[in-house]
Amino acid sequence: MEELILQRPTAEYAQQIMECKKEYLAADSSMDGCGPLRRTDDPMEYIQKCDLEESPETCPAELVPATQFMLVRKADNKVLGFLQVRHEFNDYLSKFGGHIGYSVRPCERRKGYAKQMLQMALPYCREIGLDQVLITCMDGNLGSEKTILANGGVYESTIHEPNENMDLKRFWITL
Ligand SMILES: CC(C)(COP(=O)(O)OP(=O)(O)OC[C@H]1O[C@@H](n2cnc3c(N)ncnc32)[C@H](O)[C@@H]1OP(=O)(O)O)[C@@H](O)C(=O)NCCC(=O)NCCS
Structure with a gap:
């Protein structure tokens, strides 16, 4: 088995973070679980924003505290994907966003990394005091649905998200 780690974004990964962003854009892929990556082209700003969002003391008022991870393959120190854990809910997250968002960089998909990540x-979710997590995925996103089910997700309901005009499936994982 390959050795994988969950790693917070740091300066060591600055160049790779931007390579990932380019890859997502080139593939016209959503950047789920990448936190503020969509909103900046400066990797150091991204890293700093992720740091600030983690703590309730420094998290911007319009956001909830969240921890940003990257999945890194130890053998070549390659960033494979991104996953964000939201510590608590706001109204949007409680209905549509859920506790966890994730994505795998396009060139590393279909290799089992989402399930492992x-x-x-x-x-970690247990460590921060959650006893169950809500994860949502777009109806028809088979890869994400299988990832959730493989990790013990139990389907609850499907809800319409009006901003993006899409149906989202809601799943709970008991920790
Ligand atoms: C969804 C996503 C995270 C899956 O990542 P991945 O690393 O390719 O997933 P895995 O390799 O761990 O595959 C998990 C399961 O889904 C299946 N799968 C993955 N992508 C699939 C696809 N496009 N179509 C059908 N099945 C797919 C795999 O075969 C595997 O099935 P198995 O359990 O029967 O073996 C990735 O496609 C992605 O980042 N998509 C864009 C962002 C996104 O949709 N994030 C989720 C938001 S809720």
């Missing part, structure tokens, strides 16, 4: 994040 989610599995590795669940102990």
